Amino acid sequence: PGPAVMTVDLRGWGDTCPACTPYDMAGWSGLDRWHCYLTAALGDSLFGMRVRDAAAALAYVRRRPEVDERRVLLSGRGAGAAVALCAALLDPPPCAVLCMEMPAAFEELTEAQQYDWPQDLFPADVLRYFDLPELAGGCDLPACILNPLTAQRRPLSGERLRELYEPASERNPALTLSTGIDGGQIERSALEFIGRVLDTEPQA
Numbered sequence: 001p002g003p004a005v006m007t008v009d010l011r012g013w014g015d016t017c018p019a020c021t022p023y024d025m026a027g028w029s030g031l032d033r034w035h036c037y038l039t040a041a042l043g044d045s046l047f048g049m050r051v052r053d054a055a056a057a058l059a060y061v062r063r064r065p066e067v068d069e070r071r072v073l074l075s076g077r078g079a080g081a082a083v084a085l086c087a088a089l090l091d092p093p094p095c096a097v098l099c100m101e102m103p104a105a106f107e108e109l110t111e112a113q114q115y116d117w118p119q120d121l122f123p124a125d126v127l128r129y130f131d132l133p134e135l136a137g138g139c140d141l142p143a144c145i146l147n148p149l150t151a152q153r154r155p156l157s158g159e160r161l162r163e164l165y166e167p168a169s170e171r172n173p174a175l176t177l178s179t180g181i182d183g184g185q186i187e188r189s190a191l192e193f194i195g196r197v198l199d200t201e202p203q204a
Contacts, residue, residue, distance in 0.1 A: 003198060006057070006061055008054070010054060010083065011049055012031075012050070012120065013080070018031055032118035033119050035120040036120045036122065045123040046120045047083070047120065047121060047126075050080075050083045051086045051087050054074070054076075054083050054084060054086075054087035055087050055090050058072065058074060070095060072094045073096045073098060073198060074087060074088050074094040074096075074098070075099070075190075076098075076100070076102070077100040077101055077102070078100075079102070079103070079117065079118065079121050081099035082132060084098075084099060085097055085135050085136065085139070085143070088141065088143070089138065093139065093140075094141070095141065095142075096141055096143065097143045097144070098143075098146075098194065099136075099143070099146070101146070101149055101153075101186070102132070102148055102149065103132065103149055104149060104161070105133055105148075106123075107127060108150055108151050108164075109121070109151050110122075111151075116153045117153065134167075134168065136168040137165075137167060137170070142175075142193075143172060143176070144189070144193040145177050146181065146186050146189055147179055147180070148179060155181075156180075158179060158180065161179045165177055
């Protein structure tokens with residue numbers, strides 16, 4: 001009777017995460033670095049592969065007989081939120097996109113001397129084409145971004161949020177932004193957004 005939910009382990013995450021190797025304790029090693037290097041050598045970033053995985057999952061959900069394809073919402077958290085935002089711009093788009101605790105912008109990562117996000121979050125040459133705030137402004141659908149994070153995975157200041165996302169808010173009036181909220185408030189805000197978009201009563 002309520003909303004149907006499908007969760008997906010995009011490649012390299014969850015049950016598809018590769019086993020550790022003896023060299024992963026070295027600073028120059030680590031699973032995220034190997035993924036990044038190998039996919040860069042292929043000329044196809046792991047981030048791009050995950051966006052295609054998300055698009056394939058979205059297409060699968062739409063084919064399910066119990067799903068109203070006009071009321072499919074796409075959501076992600078952390079690096080998965082950046083993937084969801086990219087996938088939301090593909091045709092046909094979902095009815096809305098919800099992004100929680102995602103990197104605020106690729107530009108934030110490239111300008112920071114130190115960052116706490118995995119290296120496989122860096123699509124090669126991405127800033128030649130777009131950044132995440134531009135995607136939020138360019139998607140013609142309700143979008144909710146809760147607690148976008150800095151390169152050190154800390155909540156963005158209100159001033160920096162306005163600096164990065166003010167043009168996006170002007171282009172997309174259906175964009176909702178919040179920063180500096182705790183975990184419980186993130187969950188409540190997410191449920192309120194989902195309920196508003198899908199016209200259902202929010203449930204815990």
